[in-house]
Amino acid sequence: MDVSRRFPGRSILDGGCIALPWYLRVALDERRKFVKLDVLHLDDELRTRAAIGPAKLETLDFTRKTLDDPQALETIVTYIAETEMDEKPGRLDARWGLIFTNAEGQRLFSFYLDKFGRRAAADGYELNLHDGERLIDWLKSLDS
Amino acid sequence: MIAPLYLRAGVRHGTLSVPAKAEHDFELAADYLGQDSVMREILVKAEHAGRALHLKVNCRDDDSYDPATRTVNWDPHSALETTSGGHQSPALGLGHELDHAVVDGRLAEAGADAYDPKYDNLEERRVIVGSEAHAARTLGEDVRHDHGGWTYRVDSPVDRS
Secondary structure (H helix, E strand, O other): OOOOOOOOOOOHHHOOOOOOOHHHHHHHHOHHHOOEEEEEEOOOOOEEOOOOOHHHHOOOOOEEEEEOOHHHHHHHHHHHHHOOEEEOOOOOOEEEEEEEEOOOOOEEEEEEEEOOOOEEEEOOEEEEEOOOHHHHHHHHHOOO | OOOOHHHHOEEEEOOEEEEHHHHHHHHHHHHHHOOOHHHHHHHHHHHOOOOOEEEEEOOOOOOEEEOOOOEEEEOOOEEEEOOOOOEEOHHHHHHHHHHHHHOOHHHHHOOOOOEEOOOEEHHHHHHHHHHHHHHHHHHOOOOOOOOOOEEEEOOOOOOOO
């Protein structure tokens, strides 16, 4: 999968070629080193006093699923790469955390999402997602 | 099944059970919040709810309400700095979560979970611009205009510094 230019068959004139933020492109270009994905999920129904940032999410009572199936990892990386997004400062009320690690257990890439698939954070950058529902649907399918 | 420790060593306030170790902090916060008419009503509702509510204390800045277990998680020493630089006491955090807990179930079903770009969802908007803002004004605390904020430690549930 070439994530340097998304939707390569489309041009800017027909609504395609939306560049991934450079830091995401760099991270996803390393995807061959991803051997494990930890999916953290904080209950969507939990009400919190203040929005939950990525660091806070990891201190709360989340559930964790660990995936090491290369096909599953490729699917979610592709979905992230194909999601339209732009960098926009703002708050994230994180409910999902996706932690990609290499064979040595080192974190290579972290991606956090709210429960709607509208806001995200990647390695400290704050993002607006335009069509993140597919990511949420895929993550929810892990529970079924 | 053995009940969790916090339920076994609890003090009943009507339908609201409070762990014995948190009773002092809870009383401080409840007396403080009771100065506000809206929070006073919420406290009464919590003590006369149709089903039991549980207060569970922690020391990891976790103020939240879990509808699945009807448990309010509260850190009595966790204050909040708002995104506009204001400050709110731990007690106000307790009031915020109790409002979620006592809300009528039908309200939650009526779109309260819908996305809100400023408050994250409509239920947070309802509480923050409603009871939380009302109590903040009564108690001389700062009002929030979003669902953001950063926690910091204070000595007492009614402290802000």
